[in-house]
Amino acid sequence: MSASPGAAHPAALALARRHRLRAWEPIPWVLALAFYLAFPKHLGFGTELLVTVLFALSLDLVLGYAGIVTLGHAAFFGTGAYTVGMLAKHGIWNEPITSLILAALVASAVGFGSGLVLLRTRGLTLLMLTLCTMALLEEAANLGHDYTGGFDGLDNLLIAPLFGVFEFNPLYPTTQYLYVLAVLFLCFVFVRTLVYSPFGQSLTGIRENLLRMPAVGAPVQARLVVCYTLSAATAGIAGGIWAQANAYVNLGTLGLDRAATVLIILVLGGHGRLYGAFIGAAAYLALSHFLAKIYPTAWQLGLGLLLVAIALFARNGILGMAETLWHRLPLTRAAS
Amino acid sequence: MLLGGVAAGMVLFIVSVGLSVTMGLMGFVNLAHGGFAMLGGYAIVQAMKQAGLGFLPALLLGFVATAAVSVVFERLLYARLYRAAELDQVLFTIGLVFVMIASVTLVFGPENQPLVLPPALQGQTNLGITQYRTYSVVLIASGIVIVVGLWLGFERTRMGAQIRAAVDNRRMAESLGINIDRLFTVTFALGSGMAALGGGLGAEFLGLDPQYPLKYLVYFLIVVAVGGLGRVTGVFYAALLIGVFDFVLKKYVPQGGTLFIYALTILLLLWRPQGLFGSKAT
Numbered sequence: 001m002s003a004s005p006g007a008a009h010p011a012a013l014a015l016a017r018r019h020r021l022r023a024w025e026p027i028p029w030v031l032a033l034a035f036y037l038a039f040p041k042h043l044g045f046g047t048e049l050l051v052t053v054l055f056a057l058s059l060d061l062v063l064g065y066a067g068i069v070t071l072g073h074a075a076f077f078g079t080g081a082y083t084v085g086m087l088a089k090h091g092i093w094n095e096p097i098t099s100l101i102l103a104a105l106v107a108s109a110v111g112f113g114s115g116l117v118l119l120r121t122r123g124l125t126l127l128m129l130t131l132c133t134m135a136l137l138e139e140a141a142n143l144g145h146d147y148t149g150g151f152d153g154l155d156n157l158l159i160a161p162l163f164g165v166f167e168f169n170p171l172y173p174t175t176q177y178l179y180v181l182a183v184l185f186l187c188f189v190f191v192r193t194l195v196y197s198p199f200g201q202s203l204t205g206i207r208e209n210l211l212r213m214p215a216v217g218a219p220v221q222a223r224l225v226v227c228y229t230l231s232a233a234t235a236g237i238a239g240g241i242w243a244q245a246n247a248y249v250n251l252g253t254l255g256l257d258r259a260a261t262v263l264i265i266l267v268l269g270g271h272g273r274l275y276g277a278f279i280g281a282a283a284y285l286a287l288s289h290f291l292a293k294i295y296p297t298a299w300q301l302g303l304g305l306l307l308v309a310i311a312l313f314a315r316n317g318i319l320g321m322a323e324t325l326w327h328r329l330p331l332t333r334a335a336s
Numbered sequence: 337m338l339l340g341g342v343a344a345g346m347v348l349f350i351v352s353v354g355l356s357v358t359m360g361l362m363g364f365v366n367l368a369h370g371g372f373a374m375l376g377g378y379a380i381v382q383a384m385k386q387a388g389l390g391f392l393p394a395l396l397l398g399f400v401a402t403a404a405v406s407v408v409f410e411r412l413l414y415a416r417l418y419r420a421a422e423l424d425q426v427l428f429t430i431g432l433v434f435v436m437i438a439s440v441t442l443v444f445g446p447e448n449q450p451l452v453l454p455p456a457l458q459g460q461t462n463l464g465i466t467q468y469r470t471y472s473v474v475l476i477a478s479g480i481v482i483v484v485g486l487w488l489g490f491e492r493t494r495m496g497a498q499i500r501a502a503v504d505n506r507r508m509a510e511s512l513g514i515n516i517d518r519l520f521t522v523t524f525a526l527g528s529g530m531a532a533l534g535g536g537l538g539a540e541f542l543g544l545d546p547q548y549p550l551k552y553l554v555y556f557l558i559v560v561a562v563g564g565l566g567r568v569t570g571v572f573y574a575a576l577l578i579g580v581f582d583f584v585l586k587k588y589v590p591q592g593g594t595l596f597i598y599a600l601t602i603l604l605l606l607w608r609p610q611g612l613f614g615s616k617a618t
Contacts, residue, residue: 069422117606123422124365125609128561129602135554136598143595256550260430267427301438307431311424312416 019196028278032181036174043177049285050180051242056266056277057184057191058234063263064272065195066227067207068119071259072130075114075137076107076232078254080239083107085249086147088157095160096168100183100240107236108229110137115228119221122210131256138254153250157243168244176245183241187234192274194230203227207272264303267310270317279318338580343472345579346479347542351534351552352559353486353571354527360503360566361520362418367429369531370549370556371436376402376532377544378440381449391454398536399529406528410521433549441546451539475537482530483572490568499523503566558601562611570613 035046055077062068080103087102088094118129141148148154161167166175194200206213206220213220243249252258261284269280292299314321355369380398383389389397409432417425453471461470490496498519502509510516535544542552555578563574578597585596604612 063423069426071426121605121609123363124359124565125561125605127365127422127426128557129605131554131557132598132602132605136595136602139595139598256554264427264430267423271423297438297441300434301442304431304434304436304438307427307434308413309431311420311428311431312413315420315424 019193028275029185036177036181040174043173045285045289047173047176047180047245049281050177050184051238051245052262052265052281052285053277054180054184054187054241055235055238055262056269056281057188057274058231058238059262059266060271060274060277061191061195061231061234062228063266064276065200065207066203066224068224068228069127070130071127071256071263072132072134073231073235073262074254074256074259075130075134076111076235077239077242077258077262078134078137078141079107079110079232080104080236080241081243081249081253082141082148082239083236084240084243085154085157088159088243089149089154090147094158096162096179096244099159099244100237103236103240104233105236107239108233111232111236112225112229115225115232119224119228134254134256134259138251141251141254149249151251153248153252155248157247157249159244159247168247173245180241180245183237187237188274191234195274199223199226204272264307266317268306268317270319273317273319276317276319283318338584339468339472339476341580341583342576343475343479343579344538344541344583345576346475347534347538348555348559348579349479349534349572349575350482350537351531352556352563352575353568354523354530355556356560356563356571357499357503357566357568358520358524358527359560360564361499361506361516361523364414364418365422365425365429366414367426367553367557368432368436368549369528370553371433372402372406372528373531373535373552374440374544374546374548375405375436375535376529377451377535377539377548378444378449379532380536381451381539381544382444384452391457395533395536398532402532403525403529407521407525410524414524415517433553436549437546444546446546449539449544451536451544453540471540478537482533483568486568495519495522499566558597560611561605562601564611564613567611567613570611574612 032046032050036043039046055073058076059070059073062070062073083103083106084099086092087099093099093102114133118126118133121129142150145151159168162175162179166179168175195203202213202218202223205216205218206223210220239253242253265280265284266277267280268284269276269278288299288303291302310317316323351370351373354372355366358364358366358369376398379401380394383394383397384391413428413432417428457471457474459470460467461473490500498509498514501512502514502516502519506516535548542548559571559575559578562578563571581597581600582594585594589596
């Protein structure tokens, strides 16, 4: 046998090249910076978009890669948001970066605790348990109004300037935008590294075949819990940064609406694809930003029809459709 | 004073039983079930308001109309997703709920639709030991009639036996020549019709507005998950349990009642993932 005959095989090469940076990958980041320069008046919208991308990215980790269908992902978003909000409101801690780290820690603790027990179940039971956990947290936040502000939430949060220099100004969110962009970039690099690692590969394996993975010796349960915890931490960062950028927290951060919306966004863009979160969030927020204000009911109707259409005809979202089209082009087919 | 809770439990049962059976039969995660309850409720209220129908004929009309609509949905849309992944089913049914909410809002506006009870059902009734609201008593009575009827249908008819067989082992049932698709269509229609009845009967205290399907979704799902998939009696006990619990807790611990129900459901599902009364692991 010559030295590793499999190494030259196209499949092996593809696997080895999977994680390499592709030429188009800097595009979203360039666009995000261009947005900052081109639309200084819409940075509030831009910040919201970036936070949504981060949240959708965290969901992609559990849903797109590990295949855990959850309706309760806002539980971690809300946990992060309330961590930041409560620390700032009660004057305990308001330095932004360390608050975010705390938000990630608290959210990952919630994720680890709930994941440890929840992830033993499958299917409808799992769906129900994620939903109930989120409802439980929402109700707890509603009840503990001495600490959480109850139904009204916490507003006018005082967040210390970033690095002690850059003020968070709710009216001119330039600091927020760049700050969120930087955090999103760091989290993205982390998630990207994770999904292309052997660990990420084993998550995909679990998603594809739950019976075979234990048979090849993968500790399925432990992998799922770790993945769930990391995803919860990311969602916690998204929630925390959302609270910092908007200077308020409310019960909506823990609600079914938010959980369903992020699911829709991710699937719209294409789950299990990393960049689906970007495409989905941009498409969804742009649509809702312009349409929902003109005619909210029609927006909901359109969204519903869109969801039905995606579930029936385009199961891989916008990116999936683009991929199919790309492979159908005669040019690329000749090349491969 | 548990009667109020029992009445609420009856409504929960009437709405959720169809969901339990259809989920048990096809393993289809149908989050739009509450939507059919809402559509039925609207049909019933409108039939009484616009067409001047009596309460009973309106209920009947709501049942038939909703069942008919649901058959169209089932054949055209649901049927394409029976073998699809859970995620697609969840998305599809959430989308359907949005469409229902938006269409109802467009046609009737976002306000609550009050259900005006016929005079005979208003006021109090003397039960011998105590006075109680006539409507609650009527609800409980009709709930019992429906449970007995469903139980008989489930245990004593050919179709009931087919449903039970298919819930327990669909492949085996299919290979014995049971036409699962047709069975499912019929069950789906009946279940949606029942949901419509529940929507109408419960409109008096659950309210009836476009947000109905999302507002009570968690409750319906809890009842089904606790009762077990495809179990009529299981769902009945679960609905009674949740109804009474909810009622008592809201009365004596108005602050933390719901919290307690969620916590209880989580513990229960961890202890028995197949529900209190289910026998098949899901």
